[in-house]
Amino acid sequence: MKVENLPTAIQAHLAGFESDGENLRTASCADVFLYTHPRRQNLFLKVRGTRTAPQESDLLAEKTAMSWLQGKLNVPRVVCFHEEGDIQYLLMTQIAGVSGIHQDAKRDIPHLVRLFAQGLREIHAIGVDSCPLDWRMERYFVWATDLIDAGVLDGQIPNGETRNVLRDELDSIRAALPPEDLVFTHGDYCLPNVMIHNGRLSGYIDLGYAGVGDRYLDFVAAYYTIRRNLRHEWIPLFFQEYGQELDHAKLRVYQRIHDFAD
DSSP: OOGGGSOHHHHTTOTTOBOOOOOOOOSSSOEEEEEBOSSSOOEEEEEEETTSOTTSOOHHHHHHHHHHHTTTSOOOOEEEEEEETTEEEEEEEOOSSEETTSTTGGGSHHHHHHHHHHHHHHHHTSOOTTOOOBOOHHHHHHHHHHHHHTTTTGGGSOTTOOTHHHHHHHHHHHHHOOOOOEEEEOSSOOGGGEEEETTEEEEEOOOTTOEEEETHHHHHHHHHHHHHHTOGGGHHHHHHHHTOOOOHHHHHHHHHHHHHTO
């Protein structure tokens, strides 16, 4: 996206920067562009329509998370957040390194898995007393119910059924939910969202779902990403390094929570 086509508020921070125009978007609905400068730190710009995929977090939530985490965790610094009509723009600094799924990061898989586990311990150790972001289950159930009522999840309804099938599934999850073990959670703790630089974990990105919640919200994502990107055999090492035995029954409940609005 050319600088001259962006809102004035964003252009003001991009003087002298250039982009090749490649959209680096992955699984989310936000467009992502890299801007480089010969003498300054590279910047990333995320652009998201607020009416697109309402089940996904918006960029204001990510901006709030990154701002609150400054000085607590190595995350991008917010340069500018701007809304214009139903479009959000989030300009932030680039974290040094490559993502955890890059071939350079995967050259030593045991080391990568240990880094990945140590990173989650670091995240979960952050104090939550002043955290403005809430992903406790009561908040989740309100959010999920609103999605059902708005028709956002209608595509998940089997033929011949009504939205009540979604409400029944939500009630079933609530009934199976064990007591919460609240920590600060990343919200999407997968290998593409950790950065590796010179053999060390250099930072964390994509924090739109971060906030206070049960640590199993992150365990579900970590379990899945290791199985998908590294192979199932590395999962025990992850939880051994994290320092907690995995409760498979609880993991299954949180997998249902993860899948419900996915």
